[in-house]
Amino acid sequence: MQRRASAQWRGGLKDGKGTVSTASGAVKNVAYSFAMRFGDEPGTNPEELVAAAHAACFSMAFSNELGQAGYHPESIETKATLDFDKTDAGWSVKSIHLAVPPRVPSADPPRFRPAAEGPKKNSPTWRPLTPQITRSAKLA
Numbered sequence: 654m655q656r657r658a659s660a661q662w663r664g665g666l667k668d669g670k671g672t673v674s675t676a677s678g679a680v681k682n683v684a685y686s687f688a689m690r691f692g693d694e695p696g697t698n699p700e701e702l703v704a705a706a707h708a709a710c711f712s713m714a715f716s717n718e719l720g721q722a723g724y725h726p727e728s729i730e731t732k733a734t735l736d737f738d739k740t741d742a743g744w745s746v747k748s749i750h751l752a753v754p755p756r757v758p759s760a761d762p763p764r765f766r767p768a769a770e771g772p773k774k775n776s777p778t779w780r781p782l783t784p785q786i787t788r789s790a791k792l793a
Contacts, residue, residue, distance in 0.1 A: 660685075673702070700737045700746060708733035710778035711751055718771035719757060722764050727756035 657676035662669055672682040689696035708731040719726045736747040757765065 673697070673699075700735050703746070704733040704735040704749060707735075707749055707778050708751065710776050711753070711772050714772035714776035715753065715755065715769065718768040719755070719760075719765075721771075722768040724757050724760055724764075724768070727758065729753065729755040 662671035688694035690698035
C-alpha cells in the first residue's frame, strides 16, 4: 500500500513559497513558507502536518485497542504538540506529546491503561521519523 503527497517550492529559503498536496485531493495546493514555519505567519508547515498525521493515526489505533478491551469509545480527540527546536545538529523534531481525553463509557482504569499503551506498538505513525527514507533527485 502506498500513499502519495507532493510539495512544490519556488524561490529561495526565506523569500520562497511552496504548496503541498496529497494524491487523494484532501489536501490540495496548501501554501507553506519560511514565515509559516519559523515565524508567526498563518498557514501550515511540515511539522504541523506530521503532528496532524500522528494525532489522526493514534486516535484510530487507540479506538482499535479500546475495542479489543471490550469498550466502544464515544469519541477520541488527540491533540499532538510537536516540539521543533534548533539543536547543535540543526533544526530537529525533539518530541511529540499526545494529549488524549477519550470518552469511553464505563471504562475501568485497570483495563483502560493497557489500551492506552497499545498504540505505541500498533500505530503505524508511532515511528514516522525513523523509517527507511530513500530519494531520487534529477535535474528537470
